Amino acid sequence: MIFIDTLLLGISSGAIYSLMALALVLVWRSTRVVNFAQASQAVLSTYVGYEITMRTHNYWVSLPVAILFGAALGSSIDLLFMFYLAKKVRSGPIAEIAPVIATLGLLGLLQSIIGLIWGNSFLQYSTPLSGKGFTFGNHTVPFSPQNLLIVLATALVLIVFGVVFKFTNLGLALRAASFQPEIAQLAGIRVGRIRNIGWAFAGAAGAVAGAVITPTSVLSPNSLDLLLVSGFIAAVMGGLDSLVGAVIGGLVLGIGFAFILQYVGSSVTFLAGFFILVIVLLIRPRGLFGHQLGRHA
Amino acid sequence: MLKRRHSPLQRGGFLLVCGVVLLVASNFVDELRSYQGAQVAVYLVAISSIILLTGYSGQISLGHGAIMAIGSYAAALAFTLWNFSFEFAILFGMLVGTLAGFILGVAAARLSGPYLAGTTLALAVGLPSIADQFKVLGGEQGLNFDIGDPPGWIKKFEGSDFTQYKWFFWLMAIVALFVIWAITNLLQSSYGRNWRAARNNPVAASLAGINVVRGKVLAFTVSSALASLAGALFGILLGIVTPSAFPLALSFTILTGAVLAGVGNLAGSIAGAVVLVAIPEFSGALATHLGSSQKLTANLPGLVTSLLLIFVVLFKPEGLLQKNRAKSIKQLNS
Structure with a gap:
């Protein structure tokens, strides 16, 4: 029973890691920037959602608003800031770490x-869903309706992204622009807009994760x-270029953390994450699903 | 005076003069300034480790705070558990940090840009929690690292009112100046030249007979030695070594300092270190001036640091003090 409980916990936290990893991968693919600001973008969107629930007392209204705000925030950071940065800082010793x-x-x-x-005080962003685990017979699993929402939301985001990337012209343009920006531009894709x-x-995915x-x-x-x-660890593990890799990296990390937490102890989890990452990268320096012959950024 | 045209002896002489000026000046400032001076010296060593690694060897580390923690803990262990004298405790801390850096460096040499950043980031988040796992490391309470009063000969020489913080300042300023002298010479030796060559064009460098991988490992090892030295000094300055003294923010802080200095510019590291220490003081004063509300005092330092970082990256990417350096670098690169 403990095994299944741990697995469920791992899947639920792994789903969230996947969302965050997905957000980082989306930005990395299009801009070759690891966006550390993603945490604060997601948190700001969550604060907006919190403010909406305070006003309307309805979590389900705040969720889409937070997501839209996250998307708008991501796009405006790119427009107002990263675009300018990429133009300005091209050479010299700082070029490599400037985006970081x-x-x-x-x-x-x-x-x-x-x-x-x-x-800076802690606030409570409350939801109508119960945080108590489902009960089967007389056993309560550590998996609540809120956890179910987390997994469902992640799955939904993945399906939407998957459909957009695989079956739409926009998705094709996104893939082309990240694979070969110059050639995509020659083919008539507006790389900047894409x-x-x-x-x-990415901003929307982060906002979902936060909310x-x-x-x-x-x-x-x-x-x-x-x-x-x-x-970030999940994204790097999956190979920064791959959306599938980000999801699998997130799940592996989440389940791994849950088992370490259960069977070893709470304080070593991140160190274990470090060792998992080092082992994965020593075997495959570009991550599990990264292209071995990646382009030179 | 740290330019390439000067010989190691000339630079040594210049830094010696700097040292004497600083030590004399320390007699005219109060306790707080002495403490801040020592803080600047510690940051200086930490920042120069990043400059060596990132500016010259082109590797990114977001985990130098963790290496500082290794040096600090090893030194404190040697000091409290095995009763080393503090000088040897610092050396022992450096030795352990160097070893750890070598192991990390071997792994790091295989990884590029963001992959290395991710690995070191995981280390910075994970490592401090080890302290809770082993009793000998003292958990959240940490290890005592109080090296006591200034030694007798200094008191005899400088008078009995020679305070502890002034002693720390002397110790750390001398170490920092020595470190700067040593690194400037190292960076201008064939090692430094090979690092720059391998950073600018790894393929061309290896065709010219430079062992790129070995150079990267060596740079990471030397950089870790410096970071662990900074960690040991930091432990002495705090008097106690705890996991919370080495948060992720510390790694980011020294990276900030390196960027403010201009990552390719060792002389700028002094400016970077001074700014790092000055920011909390400056923003504290600003917060009081603006009517010190809780929100303001808690968030102003972060706001000032971040704005400064963004400003430097966008408008002065060669560091705060540099003028027209971008032009000469462009010429070099073209």
């Missing part, structure tokens, strides 16, 4: 703005930082 630094700066900036508006859509998708995971804990300006780290 810039997004870390954005992370800090958004978090302090959130702190200035809402304060890139922006990638950022919007469904936060009710299970508390909301504070840096409450999603650890989620970002897990998501």
